[in-house]
Amino acid sequence: MTTSILEIQNLKCHGCANTIMSQLSKIDDVTRVEVNTTTNEVSFAINDDKLLDVVTKKLAQLGYPVVGEHNNLSQKAISFVSCAAGRLNN
DSSP states (O other): OEEEEEEBSSOOSHHHHHHHHHHHHTSTTEEEEEEETTTTEEEEEESSTTHHHHHHHHHHHHTOOBTTSOOOHHHHHHHHHHHHHHHHTO
């Protein structure tokens, strides 16, 4: 089991964090998902390093690309929707 930490973009609040935790926890063999809204970091445990790419892609789909990845206006808009969904499901 490997713990990975990714610094992400567009993380605004606990609504965002709720969405990220719930969506990443749905990926098989991804466990112990935590989001730090102060440092903009997501940490999680994986059994296979190939899952790191899966998690990175999922974060981008949710509007939270990893720092250094492309972060255009549509990514930012998607993150607002994900944030709102996370607040409603809180």
